[in-house]
Amino acid sequence: MSKIEKALGKAREEHGNLPALVSVPGTVMVRERTGHPETISRMAMSESRLLSAADLSWRGIIHPGRAEDPVVQVFRELRTKISVQCQERNSVILVTGLKKGSGGSFVARNLAAAFAFDMGRTALLIDCDLKNPSVHQLIDNASGPGLTDFLDDPNIDIGAIIQPVGIARYRAIAAGGLREIPGEYFNSQNMRRLLDSIRQRYMERFIILDGPPMQDIADIQVLSGLSDFVIVVARYGRATNAQIESCLNVINPGKLLGVVFNDEPRIPGFG
Amino acid sequence: MQLHPEQVVRTLLNESFHSRRMVVAMFVVVNAGMLAAGLLWPKGYSASTTIFIDEKNIIQPLMQGAAVTTEVTDRGRNAREVILGRKIMDRILEHGGWLKVSLTAEEQERLIEQIKKRTTVTLLGKSIIRIEYRDDDPERVYRTTQKFADLFIQESIAAKAEESSAAFEFIGKQTDVYQDRLNRTEEELKNLRSSNLEARVGSDAEVNTRLNELQSRIERTNQELREAEIKGLALDRQVSGEAEVTSVVSREGQFRTRIGELQSRLDTLRLAYHDTHPDVVQIKQHIQDLTEELNTQRERRVQAKAEGRRPGPDEFAMNNPIYQQLRREQSQNQIVIESLKARIAEAQRQLNEEISRGKRVHSGDARLAELTRDYQVDREIYQDLLRRRERARVSMNLDSDRQGLSFKIQEPAVLPVNPTGLQFSHFMAGGLLFGILIPLAILFARLHVDPRIRVGNAISTALKVPVAAVIPHFWTLRELKSLRAEQFLLVLVVAATIAASATLALLRVLKVL
Numbered sequence: 001m002s003k004i005e006k007a008l009g010k011a012r013e014e015h016g017n018l019p020a021l022v023s024v025p026g027t028v029m030v031r032e033r034t035g036h037p038e039t040i041s042r043m044a045m046s047e048s049r050l051l052s053a054a055d056l057s058w059r060g061i062i063h064p065g066r067a068e069d070p071v072v073q074v075f076r077e078l079r080t081k082i083s084v085q086c087q088e089r090n091s092v093i094l095v096t097g098l099k100k101g102s103g104g105s106f107v108a109r110n111l112a113a114a115f116a117f118d119m120g121r122t123a124l125l126i127d128c129d130l131k132n133p134s135v136h137q138l139i140d141n142a143s144g145p146g147l148t149d150f151l152d153d154p155n156i157d158i159g160a161i162i163q164p165v166g167i168a169r170y171r172a173i174a175a176g177g178l179r180e181i182p183g184e185y186f187n188s189q190n191m192r193r194l195l196d197s198i199r200q201r202y203m204e205r206f207i208i209l210d211g212p213p214m215q216d217i218a219d220i221q222v223l224s225g226l227s228d229f230v231i232v233v234a235r236y237g238r239a240t241n242a243q244i245e246s247c248l249n250v251i252n253p254g255k256l257l258g259v260v261f262n263d264e265p266r267i268p269g270f271g
Numbered sequence: 272m273q274l275h276p277e278q279v280v281r282t283l284l285n286e287s288f289h290s291r292r293m294v295v296a297m298f299v300v301v302n303a304g305m306l307a308a309g310l311l312w313p314k315g316y317s318a319s320t321t322i323f324i325d326e327k328n329i330i331q332p333l334m335q336g337a338a339v340t341t342e343v344t345d346r347g348r349n350a351r352e353v354i355l356g357r358k359i360m361d362r363i364l365e366h367g368g369w370l371k372v373s374l375t376a377e378e379q380e381r382l383i384e385q386i387k388k389r390t391t392v393t394l395l396g397k398s399i400i401r402i403e404y405r406d407d408d409p410e411r412v413y414r415t416t417q418k419f420a421d422l423f424i425q426e427s428i429a430a431k432a433e434e435s436s437a438a439f440e441f442i443g444k445q446t447d448v449y450q451d452r453l454n455r456t457e458e459e460l461k462n463l464r465s466s467n468l469e470a471r472v473g474s475d476a477e478v479n480t481r482l483n484e485l486q487s488r489i490e491r492t493n494q495e496l497r498e499a500e501i502k503g504l505a506l507d508r509q510v511s512g513e514a515e516v517t518s519v520v521s522r523e524g525q526f527r528t529r530i531g532e533l534q535s536r537l538d539t540l541r542l543a544y545h546d547t548h549p550d551v552v553q554i555k556q557h558i559q560d561l562t563e564e565l566n567t568q569r570e571r572r573v574q575a576k577a578e579g580r581r582p583g584p585d586e587f588a589m590n591n592p593i594y595q596q597l598r599r600e601q602s603q604n605q606i607v608i609e610s611l612k613a614r615i616a617e618a619q620r621q622l623n624e625e626i627s628r629g630k631r632v633h634s635g636d637a638r639l640a641e642l643t644r645d646y647q648v649d650r651e652i653y654q655d656l657l658r659r660r661e662r663a664r665v666s667m668n669l670d671s672d673r674q675g676l677s678f679k680i681q682e683p684a685v686l687p688v689n690p691t692g693l694q695f696s697h698f699m700a701g702g703l704l705f706g707i708l709i710p711l712a713i714l715f716a717r718l719h720v721d722p723r724i725r726v727g728n729a730i731s732t733a734l735k736v737p738v739a740a741v742i743p744h745f746w747t748l749r750e751l752k753s754l755r756a757e758q759f760l761l762v763l764v765v766a767a768t769i770a771a772s773a774t775l776a777l778l779r780v781l782k783v784l
Contacts, residue, residue: 057748071745078740107742231739234730237289240722241733248736258739261727265289266743268751 040204043122043169051166059138061167062110064117070266075114078260082111082206085229085257090204092195093257094128094227096211096220098247102235103262105134108210111231115206116170122205124162124198125172128186128223129212133175139163146176150194151185158197186222195226214247221250229257236263274726279718282725286714295761297713298706302768305705306775309698316687318416319403321395322423323681350400350423351392353430359422360386366418367411390419399681409687416684424678432670439663446660449653456646463642467635475636478629485622489615496611499604506601513594523572526565533558695779699772706768 053063062072082093095111097104108125115123126147127135136142141163150161150173162171185191198207209227212219224230230251234244244259274282287294353359360383364370369382391403402423404416537554544551724730727741746754 054748060745060747062745070743074740074742081739103742106745110745234724237721237723237725239724241724241730242722244724244730244736245734248734256736258737259730260739261724261730261741263745264727264741264743265285266746267284267288268746268754 040119040122040169043171047164047168049166050168055166056113060106060109061113061138071110075110076117078111079114079118082229082257086206090199090202090206091228092199092207092209092226094209094211094220094223094230095260096223096230096232097213098232098234098239098243099215100132100213102213102233102238104213104233105129105132105210107231107233107260107262108208109135109138112170112172112206112208113167115208116167119169120204122169122171122202124202124205124207125165125170126207126209127173127175128209128219130175130185131212131216135172135210136174138165138172139174140166142174144174146174147194148176148185150176151188151190154190154193158194158201186219186226192226214250217250224251224255228255230255231257231260233260233262236261236265274718278726278728279715282718283711283714286718286725287711290710290714291757291761294710294714295764297710299764299768301706301709302702302772305698305702306772309693309695309702310775312693312695312698313407314690315405315407315692316409316412316689317403317405317691318409318412318684318687319401319682320416320420320684321681322400322402322420323679324398324400325677325679350394353426354392354402354419354423355387355390357383359419359426362422363415363418367415386415405692413684413686420680420684424680427678428670432667435663435667435670439660439667442656442660442663446653446656449649449656453646453649453653456642456649460639460642460646463635463638467631474632475629478625478632482622482625482629485618485625489618489622492611492615492618496608496615499608499611503601503604503608506597506604510594510597510601513591513597523565523568526561526568530558530561530565533561695776699776702772703769 051059053065056063062069062075064072066072082091093111095104095108097107112123112125115121125135125138127133128147130148133146136146144163145156145161147161150156150158161173161176163174164170165172195207198205209223211223214220214232232244232247232251248256248259363386364379364382367386374382386404389405391401393401393403395401400423402416402419404412404419406412406415533554537551537558540548540551540554546552546555718725727738730736731738
């Protein structure tokens with residue numbers, strides 16, 4: 001029995017039902033190609049410290065413990081929907097707000113958290129909103145290298161830019177140093193390679209791209225070309241049907257998972 | 272965007288929570304406004320009185336046809352105009368004490384308008400008039416309402432009496448006019464009749480008959496005249512053909528006749544007797560004597576003729592008898608002709624007279640017919656007017672005795688104790704109600720007018736794009752903390768508002784304010 005299998009067994013004992021790794025299609029292939037795929041058990045070992053529910057709330061992230069919270073329920077449902085659409089494969093999902101302030105980053109962050117709730121999955125949040133980055137707020141080592149640094153210098157180890165967030169099975173890549181024209185970076189081979197290598201490195205991982213608002217049509221076009229699915233976030237009382245319609249024209253309808261209607265007012269403790 | 276009621280309610284609830292500060296602010300503003308309005312709103316008192324118009328008076332059926340009572344419903348319908356008319360209004364002003372201070376005409380006009388606005392006149396059913404008056408002084412309200420009713424009744428009765436007496440006067444005047452005309456026509460008729468005796472009914476026919484008769488008489492007489500003239504001509508002709516003296520009868524003739532007779536007697540005697548018979552001798556003797564006498568006479572006649580003397584009567588020849596007769600007839604005929612001519616002339620005169628009389632009769636007839644017609648028409652109208660005048664007199668007496676149409680104050684005005692109309696409590700309740708309803712209405716309107724999406728389903732129905740999720744607001748602990756403080760503050764504000772209005776209401780009840 002290899003070390004991995006031992007770890008898996010241990011994890012099963014600790015957390016109960018974990019889906020068998022072998023059941024994930026393509027896993028074996030990935031392992032063969034990369035040689036050292038990062039697994040849940042290995043990730044578990046590298047979790048430095050996990051954030052409490054209060055810490056998460058301060059950061060605007062849902063917590064699985066508050067299952068009665070409708071926001072938690074909605075994100076879980078959304079995750080399930082996406083899983084069905086992805087046919088259980090790890091996919092790249094671009095989350096983009098209709099405009100600035102639509103809550104695209106909030107949805108991306110929490111969608112990743114929802115995936116991370118699932119013990120059989122891991123989530124990686126990549127901050128692609130280079131003008132208004134937000135992921136670095138989640139990371140302890142905010143001054144560390146980020147996405148743009150990696151794109152600038154491919155020699156940087158991928159592992160160096162992937163940072164833990166304080167949530168089990170949840171990793172994030174910050175935007176890094178600010179760049180003026182982000183389109184060029186996303187278009188580069190490096191971006192594609194990054195996504196490919198991440199996909200190969202983490203088998204059961206869902207990669208969530210926290211994209212810029214849809215007003216940056218160029219970025220959106222590039223990023224949606226790189227991702228498997230796109231989610232558009234429209235905020236309550238901000239967007240009109242006409243705005244949504246014109247923005248959706250940019251996206252390939254086959255990739256569009258749907259519109260997420262964000263921030264519907266709710267009286268706390270009132271359902 | 273079509274929303275289900277349930278969705279609307281939920282969205283409104285969410286929205287009002289979302290815009291809670293605006294909602295509370297509006298609540299406070301509306302309440303403050305309403306309370307202010309409630310404090311400034313004048314206290315109103317109102318009093319009302321109802322007047323019953325007695326329509327089915329006992330007099331009416333009794334006097335059916337003899338008198339006419341004024342229509343009650345008309346009175347009722349006109350009540351508003353009468354009550355709010357200038358006449359009553361002036362007296363109300365005076366009575367209500369408004370004229371204690373001197374007012375300009377314009378101010379007075381404005382005051383009247385105000386009073387009019389505060390007065391309501393309603394016709395309940397057909398015969399009940401309700402007068403209601405509102406004002407801020409209960410005493411004045413009572414007095415004014417009472418006065419309105421009194422003045423209305425007075426005015427109505429006076430108007431009625433005036434109406435009926437005016438009608439009586441008018442009819443009386445008309446009657447006099449017709450009486451005059453009738454008298455005049457009668458007089459004229461009398462004059463016409465006395466001046467023109469022929470002017471009577473049937474004169475015309477009589478004149479015609481007489482004319483015909485005269486004409487036929489003239490014709491007949493003319494005929495006779497012509498006959499007589501023809502006869503005269505015939506007689507003339509005959510007279511000229513006859514000799515005046517036809518034969519001369521003389522003594523000689525007598526002698527000869529005697530001789531002839533004696534001779535025939537002698538002849539007869541000779542047949543039987545001889546010449547010597549005495550009778551024959553006697554006769555012979557006689558004949559001889561007569562012959563001698565005859566000769567003597569002949570000689571005398573010749574002698575007289577020679578001497579140129581007119582022979583003696585027995586010696587002249589006899590007149591012709593036919594001639595005599597003709598002459599007699601001629602003269603008789605002449606007399607007849609003369610008399611016929613006289614008759615014709617007389618008939619002609621009579622005819623002329625009759626014609627002129629006919630003319631007179633004709634002109635008189637036309638005038639007579641005209642006068643008679645006038646007389647008849649006038650008489651009919653006059654008689655009708657006389658009847659009407661009597662009815663009008665009874666009507667007038669009815670009104671002057673206050674019979675017929677009568678007014679009763681069904682429900683007298685009472686001194687109002689409690690103010691009516693909008694009270695402070697209404698304003699208070701209104702403030703609470705509208706304080707909630709107005710913000711809700713604004714939010715509701717915004718929900719429908721604002722194109723920005725507030726219901727997730729609207730995206731999928733409008734754009735046919737799936738809505739992957741509708742994420743409620745995520746309350747972070749920090750937000751929850753500040754929300755609690757905010758909620759506490761807002762509740763405090765609302766409570767303070769309600770407490771303020773309740774306090775004001777209490778003060779109002781205690782009549783402090």
